Amino acid sequence: xxxxxxxxxxxxxxxxxxxxxxxxxxxxxxxxxxxxxxxxxxxxxxxxxxxxxxxxxxxxxxxxxxxxxxxxxxxxxxxxxxxxxxxxxxxxxxxxxxxxxxxxxxxxxxxxxxxxxxxxxxxxxxxxxxxxxxxxxxxxxxxxxxxxxxxxxxxxxxxxxxxxxxxxxxxxxxxxxxxxxxxxxxxxxxxxxxxxxxxxxxxxxxxxxxxxxxxxxxxxxxxxxxxxxxxxxxxxxxxxxxxxxxx
Ligand SMILES: [Ca+2]
Numbered sequence: 088x089x090x091x092x093x094x095x096x097x098x099x100x101x102x103x104x105x106x107x108x109x110x111x112x113x114x115x116x117x118x119x120x121x122x123x124x125x126x127x128x129x130x131x132x133x134x135x136x137x138x139x140x141x142x143x144x145x146x147x148x149x150x151x152x153x154x155x156x157x158x159x160x161x162x163x164x165x166x167x168x169x170x171x172x173x174x175x176x177x178x179x180x181x182x183x184x185x186x187x188x189x190x191x192x193x194x195x196x197x198x199x200x201x202x203x204x205x206x207x208x209x210x211x212x213x214x215x216x217x218x219x220x221x222x223x224x225x226x227x228x229x230x231x232x233x234x235x236x237x238x239x240x241x242x243x244x245x246x247x248x249x250x251x252x253x254x255x256x257x258x259x260x261x262x263x264x265x266x267x268x269x270x271x272x273x274x275x276x277x278x279x280x281x282x283x284x285x286x287x288x289x290x291x292x293x294x295x296x297x298x299x300x301x302x303x304x305x306x307x308x309x310x311x312x313x314x315x316x317x318x319x320x321x322x323x324x325x326x327x328x329x330x331x332x333x334x
Contacts, residue, residue: 114305114306115305115306116303116304116305116306117134117217117303118302118303119135119200119215119229119284119300119301119302119303120180120197120198120199120200120301120302122134122135123135123162123180123182123200125151125152125153125162125163125164126151128147128148128149128151128164129147129218132220133218133220134217134218134220135215135216135217136215136216136218137164137178137214138166138214138216139166139168139176139205139211139212139213140210140211140214140285141212141214141247141249141252141283141285142249142251142252142253142281142283143252144210144252145214145252145281145283146166148164148165148166148176148178149164149166149167150164150165150166150167150174151163151165152165155177155179155189156189156190156192157189158183158189159183160181160182160183160184160187161180161181161182161183161189161195162179162180162182163177163178163179163180164177164178164179165177166205166211168205168206168209168211170205170206170293171206171294175203175204175206175209175211175213175293176202176203176204176205176212176214177201177202177203177213177297178200178201178202178203178213178215179195179200179201179202179203180200180201181195181196181197181199181201182197183197184197185197191235191236191237191295191297192234192235192297193236194234194265195234199232199234199299199300199301200215200299200300200301200302201234201235201298201299201300202214202215202284202286202297202298202299203235203286203293203296203297203298204244204286204287204288204293204296205288205293206288206292206293207288207291207292212285212287213286214283214284214285215283215284215285215300215302216281216282216284217281217282217284217302218279218280219276219277219278219279219282221278222276222277222278223275223276223306224273224275224276224306225273225274225276225305225306226271226272226273226304226305227248227256227270227271227272227273227274227282227302227303227304228269228272228303228304228305229269229270229300229301229302229303230267230268230269230270230300231246231259231261231267231268231270231286231298231299231300232261232265232266232267232298232299232301233261233263233264233265233266233297233298233299234264234265234297234298234299235295235296235297235298236264236295237295240294240295241262241263241264241295242261242262242264242289242295242296242297242298243260243261243262243288243291243295243296244260244261244286244287244288244289244296244298245258245259245260245286245287245288245289245290246259246260246268246285246286246287246298246300247259247285247287248270248272248283248284248285249282249283249285250274250280250282251280251281252281252283256272256274256282257272260289261289261298262289282304284300284302286298286300
């Protein structure tokens, strides 16, 4: 009998590991900065992608670089529109390990992405896209912040977060340096729903429009309780059988 009870106890212990630790973590976190990759677009697990435009206008950026602006550790994706300073739009991450300085980027921290829209007339916002890997309620937190400056100028951009190309969940404008414009949104998603974090030129051209973005998406409904209930069920079966003298 003891061996049977031990068996059910073993099942209770081993089940969470067997179904994968992802399922029993309290939170599943998608961090745009930490997850940034130049290896592929879409990047990590197909969740984040780097592009131009919003919704059905979205196109993937195709050129990656690990030494953007000549700095080893500045990773970027660039689009196909020529403008002053190269190809646009640009989405860049600072993987140097410390605050980076490069030309018109006087202080580029490691905890923000840098997004720069395309030149006027192209209607190309720089867009970070998150695709829901499964259905659920997710919390979307972060901020936009002006990063680019030349002789005291600031970015002049319009920023927005758009669900499935049409529903604007957040919008604002950036006309300052290093002043966070924060967002915190709880939203229900179906698998495959798309969330676009887009930065436009503010209607006055894209000069010095580099704008920072931090975005963390967290599953707000953890799966741990259901897994633990099943594990407890194994224990219950064993104890009930023991009481009934069937083990
Ligand atoms: Ca502008």
